[in-house]
Amino acid sequence: MKKRNSNQLEIKKLCVSLQGNDILSEVNLSLASGDILGLVGPSGCGKSTLLNTIAGFINQSHGELIVGVLGVGEHDDGELLIITPEHNVAPEHRNIGMIFQDYALFPHLTVEQNIIFGINKLSKRVQQSRLKNLMHLLKLTNLEARFPHQLSGGQQQRVAIARALAPQPKLLLLDEPFSNIDARLRNELMLEMRQLLKNLNISAIFVTHNKDEVFTFADKIAVMHQGHILQSGCPAAVCQQPNNWQVADFLQLGSWLPVKQISSTQFQSALGKINISKEGKRDTALQQLLLKPQYIELSQLSGSAQGKVNVRVDNISVTEQGYHYLLSSLVVDELAFDQLSFYSNELFSLGQTLMLVIKEHKFVMFIPTTIQAAG
């Protein structure tokens, strides 16, 4: 069952149920050759299940997985393996590499034995040349004879990468690969790893619950929630235009401001009236406006006699972008809010009241739990 296709991985209407519970429902996803996809979502949303299904550790109940089987021999370039519930393929025949959260290095084998574990059927000469290349590439030279427990966390991760790359897979799965790494080292390693995958033209899917990792590491992002993929695309587009309340909420793209439509082009909020450029359908329901900190500013009238204060400072912290304030509204009706994020270089005091205004920008608002954008 092989046919031609340009994608490295294609997932069509994939469903997985375990012990009678639907863990994944109708998941569709495709990954072009050389692309890195970041799979994000809250705990228990099905990210790891999707990864394990692709690897072959969990069987799908419906749907199709089409995996490129490039690699072992150059002659089969462009051939694909189609996996369905009826036609399953064992993990060892999928030619997929995986890097586990705790690296899963074989503790009884040395670094060298770990790396050549997956290629021991190849000739000694090929084994040695790949080993040498990988050791050099991953800066592991002189560590061949060490055992995993004699290595630092960063070195262990490099060995895991080398081991996964040795059989030259075209698709690499990474299960929270950076979660055990010190925060200071993490960024450096992510950039290094991204460069490596790009150089070797390896497609990768990596799972994380840390949104910052996605923005550093991935070409493409897919946000999962309760077994569904809510949105996928390039990270900038998803940030600019989240299609769903949960997507914006999980990625913490801004604070939520309750708003109510008062005319076809105007909304009322606790920070004043908001004008939208396009006329939209009138909806009387309370909506939530996604408000990023950069779109809020101190009113020119703040502190003057004409100025009418609308927020109170509840919390102050110091960040590299200046003082970070959490604000709550002074009104107590249905438009009231708390925990509105606001950055300023000016120092205010706790309990101080201010007057804020919203800058003109492309507004994104949702009626919570439904998908609707207005602009």
Add this chain to the structure above:
Amino acid sequence: MIEKQKNRRWRGASYFIALTLMIPVLVMLYAGINASNELFIHLWQTVLPDYIANTLILGVFVVLLSVIFGVISAAVIVHTNVVGKNALRWLLMLPLAMPAYLVAYLYTDMFDYAGPVQRALRAWFSWQSPSDYWFFDIRTLGGASVVIALVLFPYVYMLARTAFEQQDQNLLRASRLLGLSAKQSFYKVALPLARPAIAIAASLVLMETLADFATVQYFAVNTLTTAIYDTWLGYNDLASANALASILMLFILFAVVSEQRARAGQTYQSERPNKNHQLIKLTMIQQLFASGFCWLLVIAGFILPFILLLFMAWQYSNIAQLQALLPTGINSIKIAVWAASLTTFFALLLVLFQRLSHDRWRALPMNISGFGYAIPGTVLAMAMLATFAPIDHAINDVAKYFSLPTPGLVLSGSIFAIIFAYVVRFAAIANGTIDSGIKQIPKSIDYAPASLGVGLFTMLRKIHLPLLKSSIFVAWLLVFVEAMKELPAVLLLRPFNFETLSTQVYQLISDEMLEQGALGAILIVLLGLLPIIWLNRAKTGNGEEEV
């Protein structure tokens, strides 16, 4: 925490207990090493090479068979979807409750020339005499190895099973993605990772095999333990028996060292192991073989001998037998209660010292006192005799000198020596149980009472002892059960006309009259089941997925 003066007293008591427990073995070793050269030359020229060879061959065979039985059954239970695994999982531990000498007797009864199996075969094939057919002889070194392995393999099974279950399944998953099939992953990853656990279990099996006395004696296979017994009780030659016991001690030392080395090798453990086992799906034929193999072990190691015992009891038991059981039962219970209570009390003292003292070497007394677990009952008995017989003689000499009535063998010829030997042998069990109990109590609890103005003993009485209650009880129970079952030490040390359940059953076996003691034997087996139930209490619930 202990203040200085109390610490000094406690330290004194701890070292005193630990060293006192060790002294008899040291005395015996000293006597053994200092035995005359002629004696060794004589032993070497006569029986010693055979005894040593038999002991070694028996050890190697039993270890090999136990590893084969134990590792295969553990792998089947953990890694496959074998039918009936939930029942087999704990049934495979039951043979541990069955004393090997009982199995030896029952199987000899069943498989020898006059037994039902050969009778049936002769009737079936119309054979007339032994020359018409070949049938294996169970009363050989090979037969003894199989019988002993059938009841000792659960050590390997339990430790290997735990090792397989605790392994991080991501390691197996990684090997699958690197091109290995499920079976290859087992051989190249799971099995090598379980090697330290299997080595520990093999050392334990070796210790138990070297300590076995009754089975080899019944099968007339001469090993070092039977030689010690014969030399002392047959020829009354204490020096030679001491020398033989010292040689056996060296073998045991080898087993202990290999166990310690294997433990040191157990360093691999993931912090958050993935326990979702992917089961190997067996084909119909494989199912048949796998479950057949496990059931055969359970049946041969426990169910069949137990049914034979029940059958015997049903056929031959009567009121007189029950009445005869009573005094020996009381004797057994008496020494077991003494041994259990003393051992538990000492263990509590040593464990608390280890926990609460500031000493750098605070764990030392507990570790020294635990050394006895490896020493065979026969050797311990020789150690008691080597130490206490001279003291008894001295006491009697003094009595004679002052023309007082001589008290006899007050130490070496009374239940004192038996209880002393038990405390030495079972200290490790009580230490280990109470120590694992105290490890459950957070360290901060030790500091809290002092911050509330409460003294050391009030703290122990109100905090530690209530929290340790169940561990103390389990420790007591485990030692009690082991003491009820122990045989070789009592055989050598019991006062004249003093019978316990196990010596009575053994005596009846020697006289080929087990029918008369079937009830006692059943009681010994049932007592042996108690620790297994305890071991089984923490049945781990692992996630399993089929692939």
